[in-house]
Amino acid sequence: MKITILTLFPKMIEGFFKESIVKRAQDKGLIDIRIVDLREYAVDDYGSVDDRPYGGGVGMVLRADVVWTALNKVKVKSEKSKVKKVITSPKGKLFNQKKAQEFSKLNHLVIIAGHYEGVDERVLEYVDEEISLGDFVMTGGEIAASAIVDSIVRLLPGVLKHEEATQKESFFSTAINQLIGAIGENSILKKLRDKGIKKVQLLEYPQYTRPEEFNGIKVPAVLLSGNHKEVEKWRLKKSFEQTLKKRPDLLV
Incomplete structure (x- = not known):
């Protein structure tokens, strides 16, 4: 299985995947985790990836063109039915064990870690689902993305020594x-x-x-x-x- 995470802050999650069960799963070749830095797709030489919201308001909104360009660079080789693109958001469907089991059967999962005031609504045209960890708000989606990956990886065949532990x-x-x-x-x-x-x-x-x-x-x-x-x-x-x-x- 392959998991790709699009984020503004790769260092927030890189360390998480270098420890424990997730690291061992990668070492065994059971999971391929790629982290994509959205800043590599900035719209100018200043590294701009967000802008002020139309209509006014506080905070900055992640630009749709930045996310769209990054998504188009992600190589999706599997058939469509085995691929999903999701974005972490407090407005999304509640993530649970059933959803983790569903995602663990995919060939490729792409996770966009939301951040700042939010993400331009037009990004949702290019994803399959919005996913939330619960009825609370965090500064970004990196922790949520890491939690989703961890819950999926442990369900993959061969990852745990005793697979019946998940049953x-x-x-x-x-x-x-x-x-x-x-x-x-x-x-x-x-x-x-x-x-x-x-x-x-x-x-x-x-x-x-x-x-x-x-x-x-x-x-x-x-x-x-x-x-x-x-x-x-x-x-x-x-x-x-x-x-x-x-x-x-x-x-x-």
């Missing part, structure tokens, strides 16, 4: 009938099943490691029992309880 973490999908079989039927699960809902997303179950007792709090006995079937039931039950307590919206 039972937060936002994993579980069948309603499987839940009922593990923890019994309750009013919430019955209501979901009656609505015709077959699967729900759950948060990850609680994790423990050594020591077995810390400040008077012991590791649940079932995790020390060696009974894998009971451990699996306990984890599924706790995932449901965690979701109900912390993210009930996932069960709607």
